[in-house]
Amino acid sequence: MTDSGNILRLGIVGCGAITREGHLPELLQFPNIDVRFLCDTTYEYAELAQLEFGLDAEITNDISDFSNLVDCALVAVPPRLHAPISMRLMQMGIDVMCEKPTADEADQAQRMVDEAAKLERILSVGLTTRFHRNNRILKALVSGGELGDIVEVVGEMGAPLDWTMTTDAYYNRNTTAGGVFYDVGVHMLDRIIWLLGDLDNLNYEDDSYGGVESNGILTADLTLHKGTVPFRGCFSWTHMLDNCVRIVGTEAIAEARLDDPDHVYLQRRVGDSSFEMVVSPATAEADELTPLAEQWQDFLESVVNRTPSRAAADTTIRALQVIEEAYRIRTHMAQPWVETGRSAI
Structure with a gap:
């Protein structure tokens, strides 16, 4: 398992079932991940994630709290919110792992890709079968x-x-x-x-x-x-x-x-x-890692090395089309x- 030596401060947006049953058990295997924030509009979901995994993370309902305190973020919210939340995070200087599908529409996904390129941010999509x-x-x-x-x-x-x-x-x-x-x-x-x-x-x-x-x-x-x-x-x-x-x-x-x-x-x-x-x-x-853990490893290496991930958002648009x-x-x-x-x- 890759340990870059760089501690990456992670903010999680959306603390529903996919986060608690899918992402958290996998990403917490990585010693260089420090979960700083659990963000959800329903406080109880964030609190459940905090208690279930024993996280010393701050609970919030506003991603503005991530500013200057987070290096990368997981966006695991309903699909219609993927684009606005991911773009706002990237504008705050934060690299993003976004759950699939990338966005509601291919044009919206392209705007996310353009924003990532302009801001030199990593934008990866949770397409684990890759x-x-x-x-x-x-x-x-x-x-x-x-x-x-x-x-x-x-x-x-x-x-x-x-x-x-x-x-x-x-x-x-x-x-x-x-x-x-x-x-x-x-x-x-x-x-x-x-x-x-x-x-x-x-x-x-x-x-x-x-x-x-x-x-x-x-x-x-x-x-x-x-x-x-x-x-x-x-x-x-x-x-x-x-x-x-x-x-x-x-x-x-x-x-x-x-x-x-x-x-x-x-x-x-x-x-x-x-x-x-x-x-x-x-x-x-x-x-050997599970496919989801391997995707997290790929994303973390992209964040540290500033290289495209294997599930980079620009390569996911055709499926949406x-x-x-x-x-x-x-x-x-x-x-x-x-x-x-x-x-x-």
Whole structure:
């Protein structure tokens, strides 16, 4: 684990479930982090974080208190607040780790990126699947031709939504721009675009009737280094899906599963038999971190060394553009069980 020797004063904005159950257990592994402030408009959330982790941090509801006392900040608030809070922090000279999605809209994300460049601030986004170690394996299998010609790429993310919630932010249009496609779809789309290539010629359907969607399906053309192949993305808050990136080739199928960030599962046919092999790096790292901890390490190194992070905000905008375009062309998913005009049974 990297210890730069530089103590970094951290302010946390938003002390809800993602901060307490996700970020704090990971970032507190780093000896050079000193949590100075816990900021939340609901005092009880900040107090709970303070007590749960035994933090000697000041509780506040105003990020102005961070001025000259904080080097970097975590922004873990509802998505519609990402841009204004992140930009205000950067204007105060503070580097920012912002939860995903970067912003409500791609144009807003671009303004954040422009502000970071103007102020020479680090702006990183919490897209943790970029830090799955099987990304390198997956890319090598594709570029090395081990799968043969690529026929199709599939991405699935879905399970009944049982995440601990402290507010209605997931479902409230005042706090978020969308549902499952915006919330978890951004992880998958970012990973596909960052790892493999751009998406075009979109078709998208979901089950929204004015509120946020719980299920969505995106089909598109994915541009790889050797041409264009079909992409299909499925996202759900109601059903358990395969939760993987699946690349189908003429010689083999490769799966990078979300619950195993270290390996790729390679399926091949030999004669009349099918085999599955688990592909891993030849040498494992001595001090392997979880993907979220690795993202924190990457961010902290960027802050200390003034170098771009692997999840720099300027590289996250295309996924938001795809989501915006998909929402614009949205069609209704067939739901025969809620159709009107049917005879009563």
